[in-house]
Amino acid sequence: MAWVRVAKDKGLMALVVVLLVMCGGGSVVTPAAAATLVPAVYVFGDSTVDVGNNQYLPGNVLYPLPLPYGIDLPHDLRPTGRASNGYNVADAISRLLGFNMSPPAYQSLTPEMSDQILSGFGGVNYASGDSGILNKTGLNRSMPMTQQVAFFAATKSKMIEYSGGEGSVAIDKLLSESLFLISSGGNDMFEYLQSFPTPEPFLYSRLLSNYRKHLNTLYDNGARRFGIVDVPPIGCVPALRNRSLTGECMDFANDLAENFNKNWLAVMMKNFAADTARSGITYSVGSSFNLLTNFTADPVAAGFSEVASACCGDGRLGVNPWCHPGGVVCNNRTDHLYWDGAHSTEATANKGAALIFDAPVDMGFAAPINFRQLVSDGFSSF
Numbered sequence: 001m002a003w004v005r006v007a008k009d010k011g012l013m014a015l016v017v018v019l020l021v022m023c024g025g026g027s028v029v030t031p032a033a034a035a036t037l038v039p040a041v042y043v044f045g046d047s048t049v050d051v052g053n054n055q056y057l058p059g060n061v062l063y064p065l066p067l068p069y070g071i072d073l074p075h076d077l078r079p080t081g082r083a084s085n086g087y088n089v090a091d092a093i094s095r096l097l098g099f100n101m102s103p104p105a106y107q108s109l110t111p112e113m114s115d116q117i118l119s120g121f122g123g124v125n126y127a128s129g130d131s132g133i134l135n136k137t138g139l140n141r142s143m144p145m146t147q148q149v150a151f152f153a154a155t156k157s158k159m160i161e162y163s164g165g166e167g168s169v170a171i172d173k174l175l176s177e178s179l180f181l182i183s184s185g186g187n188d189m190f191e192y193l194q195s196f197p198t199p200e201p202f203l204y205s206r207l208l209s210n211y212r213k214h215l216n217t218l219y220d221n222g223a224r225r226f227g228i229v230d231v232p233p234i235g236c237v238p239a240l241r242n243r244s245l246t247g248e249c250m251d252f253a254n255d256l257a258e259n260f261n262k263n264w265l266a267v268m269m270k271n272f273a274a275d276t277a278r279s280g281i282t283y284s285v286g287s288s289f290n291l292l293t294n295f296t297a298d299p300v301a302a303g304f305s306e307v308a309s310a311c312c313g314d315g316r317l318g319v320n321p322w323c324h325p326g327g328v329v330c331n332n333r334t335d336h337l338y339w340d341g342a343h344s345t346e347a348t349a350n351k352g353a354a355l356i357f358d359a360p361v362d363m364g365f366a367a368p369i370n371f372r373q374l375v376s377d378g379f380s381s382f
Helices: 010-023 089-096 145-162 168-177 186-195 200-220 251-274 288-297 346-358
Strands: 040-045 122-125 179-183 225-229 282-286 306-310 336-338
Touching (some): 040 145, 089 179, 089 346, 145 200, 186 251, 251 282
Parallel strands (some): 040 179, 179 225
16 A cells, blocks of 8 residues: 555664654754744644644634643643644744744734744744644634635735835745645545545545645745645544554555545645746655654654554543543653544654655655755845
């Protein structure tokens, strides 16, 4: 099924281990240097990158996620709405870019945004747990992607207004040099698996049509540098493993994600960048699918001892019930691939981000370039 060399290749896994050690993939390190590789990061997507937007949504009884969610965050940050024991993928990638963590959640900002954000530096996180590429995914429980993109357009308008209209050229330049990070699609497939309402090709075409619209809107508002995270092997999350008598991964769910990533998402991004009507696009697709496939196939080599069961949660595989206050929490969170029934630990986010950022492209963790290459030209100061 897999289209990347997986952990059965011991030479590959040895290289993965070396890269993780060199990149500090198992730890969180605050950058010592003040310089960042991009002026700002703008984040869109689902709970893999949400840093707290959902806790501000009216009527959302699921948020803020209570402790033990955020148990490994500094006390002044927890709980934040992150679906993790600590920092998530948005934080990990932002740290590799030179920031301390993900930019702040859009919904947490006051009407008077900070001078830094309005000047085009730092960025904003618009991601919303339970959301998807399709607007109907997570309906009434999240901010759909269309709304997230619209909020960014509103932010840009405020940035231009803040500059007095005279700095719009400078703002456009800063946005073109910023990273637009998108991680979405898993929730669309989770909802599809619950009902199978349409044939797979129709699902894929709808996802792509909507995804391309979001990308076009971001481009029209100044985005040029896109960091995409593809759909993970959703059939291996504890919640879906629990449906199997043996606790094995659900192959059909993994095939659904892999086919989308390989035959639809990758092609869409290639065509998007080649569109002659939209010049200046650069991109990298980081493969969470290939990362987690490799981590699962040879967990010891990747530094894990448990890849099937959730760290936080009761019952079989830690999903009955899911992670909750007073429930079971594993002692060593760095040993576990999954934090709860569907979300990874901070350790997984850090290791995955390190490989997406720095691993050679032929390892299959990012294409057509890795994230460091994506931001290698840096940015200009004014």
